[in-house]
Amino acid sequence: MKVIRMFLAYAAKEKKRYVWGFVGSLFRFLIPLTVPLVVKFLLDDLLQNGALTAGEKTQQVLLLAAVSLSTFVLLRSPMEYVRQSCMQKANNNIIKHLRQDTFRKIHALDAKYFSNHKSGEIGTRFFEDIEKTKGFMTAVFANVWIELIVLLFVIGTMFTLNTKLTLLSVLLVGLQFAIAHWLSRKYKVASKDLMQYRSTLSGFLYEKIQGTVLAKLFATEKRDREELERHLDRYERFTDRQARIHSISLASVNGLSDMTPLIVVFVGCLYVIDSSLTIGSLVAFFAYVDRMRSPVAALVQAMPSIAEGNVALRRVFDFFGIPSDIREAERPLELDAFRTAIRFNRVSFAYDGQDKVIRELSFTIERGKTYAFVGASGGGKSTILHLLTRMYDATAGEVLIDEVNIRDYSLASLRSRMGIVTQDNFLYSSSVRDNIRLAKPEATEDEIVRAAKLAYAHEFILALPHGYDTEIGERGVKLSGGQKQRIALARVFLRRPAILLLDEATSALDNESERLVQASIQAHNPDQTVIMIAHRLSTVIHADRIFVLQHGRIVESGTHGELLQRGGCYRELYAQQQPVELGLAAAASSPAPQLATVGAGRES
Incomplete structure (x- = not known):
């Protein structure tokens, strides 16, 4: 529940978009549900009405067709656009906010955390875990509630047609949900194990990519590939377990779902034979049973997304909750100058x-x-x-x-x-100018050049292909150790x-x-x-x-x-x-x- 409460704080910022998306979803899903009732009216009340002439019947069919098709064109299609645009924008904004807060948390963490954790593990939370929440948001804020409303509408309409057939349909649907819920709990555990190991694999890959040159120098490529194979074999076991549970869920639920209309039609025919159900009502009932399969299938398919998203959110919020030992005082002082x-x-x-x-x-x-x-x-x-x-x-x-x-x-x-220069200086994969200007973003070109000259870096920078605009590669890979150290010194000289x-x-x-x-x-x-x-x-x-x-x-x-x-x-x-x-x-x-x-x- 704590995870859901924390997530709702983000969702509240997009409340208006979700409300409009919900309204659009209602029109998008409920309008098509009137079709079986229209078919029933045509079969039972219009076409078999002996009091009307052929011309009158034709006139009413054309009128009904005009109203129905106008409703679809003027309401259903625009509302589909409103639904999709509002929901997608809201979901994307939440993902953006989660990533912004994750990045802030990365900056707030102590040096001790980075000493004990690999960069790839953090990257997995930033990209994959947060991306997994998109399916969770779509399921929770769009599919689940709308499909439940559609299901309740369908069941309510079916009750008006035949109570016994409706109860049979509800029993079969309930069995599908029970199977899906039982399997979704197992799927959640499998997803948790998979995501945790995915972080381990990402950390391994990031480290090996960083050490590619070292692997070549020490000829450890074969050993690295063997280690990767061990990681991938274990990762495959996690994915196979997740896929197996998902496959069992779909096979059992979809199999029962496909049989439901057939069972209902066979029983419905018996009611038609004893005249307790009209042909039009049976056709309409069959259509609603078929429509009922769609929300049931959507709800069942949403369960894995909800399970994965729940695990992903828990991992993200657990990351947010990592304590920091380095804290500021409640009312910190400003060190405006170093005096003594x-x-x-x-x-x-x-x-x-x-x-x-x-x-x-x-x-x-x-x-x-x-x-x-x-x-x-x-x-x-x-x-x-x-x-x-x-x-x-x-x-x-x-x-x-x-x-x-x-x-x-x-x-x-x-x-x-303070300004610090270390033996292993970190440089960004941007230009020489941007790396020096890091210490003072508002620095002028003259100040940058002066700092470079003080560090005896100016001459070698001018010799680079594009001078100060030369891109130096990831961690300054295109520069020698001495050149990187001089740029780091220039950066500190600029800061003074x-x-x-x-x-x-x-x-x-x-x-x-x-x-x-x-x-x-x-x-x-x-x-x-x-x-x-x-x-x-x-x-x-x-x-x-x-x-x-x-x-x-x-x-x-x-x-x-x-x-x-x-x-x-x-x-x-x-x-x-x-x-x-x-x-x-x-x-x-x-x-x-x-x-x-x-x-x-x-x-x-």
């Missing part, structure tokens, strides 16, 4: 809630200075940026900006003060954030390009606060302060020179990467050895 410092106060964090990645970190980052975090992989360096941007919230302790807990700021204002976060941001650049980009970072905005994550220590030697992380704790901090003199973890890391330079520095700082005097030390 960022402070981590005894911050701890664990991605799984148990194994802590960082442990009671405390440090201060002052405005306008450059800071670097270095250390072995898995030490918690990138996690610091995740916490600062509120991709995740600290398990313990607090992160403060200008002495205000970042949870008290609105997410939009907090993130608008108060806090610049660089997570291995120049790892794909050669040494000379890296040196030039580092100079740009320092020069283009002297008041900018820079926080760097790096494995290559040559990129952080200019930092005002370097923090060395080990197992989630800060074990050393200081300038490049101070840390080398201490001879701790940082010196060891630097020695591994720059052994020659460190050796020369050590030699330069040691006193020169004195030459031994000839004959010195000789025994006298």
